[in-house]
């Protein structure tokens with residue numbers, strides 16, 4: 001028996017139907033057969049999270065018929081998968097799925113009666129996606145001869161703060177996860193944990209932010225001192241750009257934790273922005289692997305970056321649906337208390353700032369925020385800052401970023417970026433470079449983001465094979 005312990009995460013695409021679930025189970029099973037202990041962490045079946053969010057909104061707006069139709073469709077989808085994975089109609093799995101849909105229906109009816117969808121009730125509803133997919137994965141593993149047991153995030157020990165929709169693990173999580181999972185592993189059982197979700201100390205269900213199953217997996221990896229965390233995906237690994245936008249995007253062999261965080265923060269949907277944070281202290285590696293090509297090494301994410309001379313940039317990413325909020329008022333903004341009131345107002349609303357820039361005359365500050373946060377930002381600023389300041393919004397913006405540790409101390413990187421954008425006649429609205437020099441980001445018109453991404457990808461030769469040095 002080896003002493004190796006792996007945490008394996010399967011995303012929505014790898015859970016989308018019974019065939020995908022069976023294939024994912026076989027990927028975990030390959031390691032279990034070799035004597036490796038594996039904890040499996042699953043996302044909801046593809047599209048289910050969005051479906052749950054939509055039906056919660058429908059219930060809030062009074063359209064209970066639409067919400068119930070969507071629940072019925074979800075029920076059919078999960079029952080079909082269970083049946084195809086061999087569950088008998090009177091089996092415990094089918095009973096579990098039926099009960100969960102009933103609880104979901106009741107929760108949604110409560111939203112409809114109250115016409116109120118709080119972040120807390122939204123989390124309760126949306127976490128059903130992962131609660132429903134875990135039993136299916138356990139079924140598939142059992143069907144392939146592996147002993148398995150499914151648990152919700154809370155049952156697996158993931159305890160979070162009360163930040164519904166974007167919760168963070170509490171420090172006690174790690175010991176709890178160890179307590180809850182070690183016994184199962186020692187008994188030769190493969191735990192299947194519902195990703196994306198945790199619970200508060202009082203037992204309310206929370207979620208960890210979109211794409212949060214990656215985060216669940218690394219939290220569990222840290223708790224158990226795993227040898228590695230593997231995130232199985234529908235792509236070869238972390239690529240030099242979103243492969244849906246750039247056809248010649250290439251797999252990146254090695255990335256540092258810092259580089260991956262920048263990439264995820266600046267829109268590379270491939271990993272949750274906080275996913276590597278639990279691994280940073282212990283140095284546990286994260287591998288992003290292709291479920292379609294399991295022997296391909298994918299991307300190794302580790303503490304040290306590896307750079308190739310002449311290749312300062314590793315990837316180009318973009319955040320879409322951004323708005324720029326401009327705050328102006330000659331002679332007012334230079335006063336430190338006024339600047340403080342701007343940031344206070346933003347902090348009170350817990351709004352994530354994507355970029356900040358200030359004109360040197362101090363008469364203008366620009367903030368880039370997700371368009372979904374723009375109205376809240378505007379109201380917070382209008383209520384919280386001096387009336388002499390003018391606050392306005394520019395919509396339909398995108399933020400494009402280049403990322404790579406090799407740009408540290410390198411001259412000419414921004415010149416290449418700006419030349420590539422200028423060659424496509426792309427106007428730059430804001431510029432920022434992090435002091436870590438791991439990224440340079442620019443705000444541009446939203447409808448130019450794809451051509452900008454392709455131009456920048458080509459300008460830095462990211463489609464060319466790179467021999468990574470040590």
Ligand SMILES: Nc1ncnc2c1ncn2[C@@H]1O[C@H](COP(=O)(O)OP(=O)(O)O)[C@@H](O)[C@H]1O
Nearest residue numbers: 011012013233234235238239241242268269270
């Ligand atoms: N730089 C990138 N590298 C890899 N994939 C990316 C990148 N940027 C965006 N993506 C997109 O992320 C998707 C994979 O992430 P996601 O769908 O969240 O995975 P999963 O749900 O399987 O965990 C890919 O289909 C790809 O289109």
Ligand SMILES: N[C@@H](CC(=O)OP(=O)(O)O)C(=O)O
Nearest residue numbers: 011012043049210211212213
């Ligand atoms: N289902 C959740 C969590 C998640 O991580 O999903 P995926 O692994 O499919 O990106 C979401 O859609 O946000």
